[in-house]
Amino acid sequence: MLTDMMTPTLRLGVTGLSRAGKTIFITALIRSLVSGGRLPFFLPEAEGRIERAYLEPQPDDAVPRFDYEGHLAALSRDPPDWPESTRRLSQLRVTIEYRSESALRRAFGISRLHLDVVDYPGEWLVDLPLLNMSYDAWCAEAVAQAAAPRRQAHSTAWRTFLETADPNAPQDEQIALRGAQLFGDYLRAARADDHVLHTTGPGRFLLPGDLEGSPLLTFCPLALGGDGYGRGSLAAMMARRFESYKTHVVKPFFRDHFSRLDRQIVLVDVLGPLNEGGDAIVDLEQALEAVLSVFRTGSGNWFSALFTRRIDKLLFAATKADHIHSSSHDRLEAILRVITDRAMGRAAETGAEVGVQALAALRATREAEAKVDGELLPCIVGVPMPGERIGGKVFDGRAEAAVFPGDLPANPRDALKRDAAPAGLHFVRFRPPRLLPPGIDGESPPLPNIRLDRALDFLLSDWLA
């Protein structure tokens, strides 16, 4: 009992927009810790100091458990599949038993560390910037965004509604319902059409979770004139609900899961937006910037002060590094550095240690070289997802193929040019690797990964000293 209370708890924040690879990262991390993965550069493991790691029973009764076994099962299916996108919040606690480096602590026997990890839909993360936004500012931004070329087509119905709805009209539940419905439809349609689009809308409109149909979600931005709105008007009602959304949905989410972190890893899928061209990258940069700016220190709001003071190590990771050849990893890291430039600067100012890495929590490909006209093309070999296409070839999701995805720009700033054509680059999504069957000892072989060990070393090893 006493030892349990003395055991320190490390809260690791796995932050990432949707499709950044949070779930697979957490699954691979737990798997590697629990069953002793291939982690040559995770020093506590390499030095053999980790005695064992095991999953603790769910510590928090109010939060669902992370479906670790389910995700592993999806990966071991035939053909293997990536885990489904996360629809609700869940968490898991891993306890690591290790022998300390210090003789004094070794004298007390085996040391223990709880590692708490939270998984949540990345869509909800885009709510965090709302905390610093008033209803008026949000309206202005959302309306302007709806007219942007990439979203125009989806938002036509909602924008027509905006033209008819008068913010100063008396409040009317039916109008609010209709507006919220149309707004939600627009967000979902835009998202379904374009996976790499990072909407700023409230995340619960995309994935309501348990809030389906709640009045907390019956609001939407209105085309406000500059001259304010009266009490009891439609706009006033919307603004009130916007504030309640912040108070009852966003703040608890932030308070419970982001304000008490010790370490943070920000997962960023750079390759997906790179496929789409400069606009998508700029979109990604803005979305990340908006999310990470909530974690500013000294801004005066109670939660951010609480937050940043305690995170002493922050790792930016470009995920899916197995989708390009390892000779391009440094360029991928360079692009990520440019995208997260401001956030990194802020974190470094507060004294946090910041790292940047290209990683793949689960490596789906091998490397190869192809010689074409005397030129060596660094390729990757794997099974592309069904329906993926490259250079006129469509994959069926069964046959293996070697893919040369093109060269990443040598100057990372070239990737952020607003209307840079996506030419010269095409990344194909791959199926997860086929997991080998368990050996005679009943243990499955470790999951292949790229630099997961370095990431773990950066994030955890000083707590395991």
Added chain:
Amino acid sequence: MTSDTDNRRPRAFDPTDPALRTVSEVEPPAAEAPTSSRARRGRQAPKPTSVRPTAGHIKRGIRWGSMLLSGIAGLIALATTLWFTRYVEIALARQDWVGWIAFALLCLVGISALVLILREIIGMFRLARLGALRQEVTHALHDKDPAAERRAIGHLKRILSGRADMKWPLARFTEHERAVMTAGDLLSLADRELMMPLDQEARRTVLATAKRIGMVTAISPMPWIAMLYVMIENLRMLRAIAGLYGGRPGPLGALRLARLVVGHIIATGGVAFTDDLLGQFLGQDLLRRLSRRLGEGAFNGALTARVGAAAVEVCRPLPFISAPPVRARDMLAEAFRRNATSTRDAG
């Protein structure tokens, strides 16, 4: 890597495409012999300056002094041989039992001399191979070139393969090898997985030698006996250490190695003195006041440890990257403890 020609547009290949070759995350095709490393050395104009001479510095240059000595030695050898030949001719000419015995002895001398020379030559080659590898590793680390790193690792594995004591570390290393992608990581991994066990063994060897030398110096009745013993023990230790790292030189090779080690000690003397030996000297001064013999023993032991540490640094095919360096200071404390030779993790 970046030429934006049409060749480099995204595309897919069939796994059976003849243009495709799976390189080998495990190991690149070993098309290159040690010659390539020599060629590389020639091409590299700005050689990275290193103060510490290592096995990589064994050179075959023309030196006139040694030519003169060789000439004189050759003449003496010729004279001796002539005299000896005449003597043997006479013996062999005697078609009786003395003649036959002389003939058999001659054959024995010839064969053993041949074997010795061959062994010496092979030892030299092994040492040179270590040196070439060290050069290769240094360049790979300096240029951050993953391909060169893989080649160097291939050579290292070839040197260490076939040794029973390295089987387990090699297997462990190979297991992790595929997962390593960052430049420099592979060598760092090899340093930790392959070199560190050897370092431990080397440390044990040096400790045992230092302890023996300290003891013999302290009890030997005549100084020259102690001197001779120290010399022979040191050479033996050098050979053992070189053998440990895959060198295994003959006696002449050991002498040459000794010269390198001495050079290394001189080059790093200033640092080492303040770093390792200052406290030692002060301590021995106290010890000498108690007993002169004991002080001398401690002193010789300490110097042996220093020589051993230098020898490790000279013979090691890899520089210390992630493994803790073998230092005289760490060993000295242990050398004069009772169980100096017991296995101990000096991590």
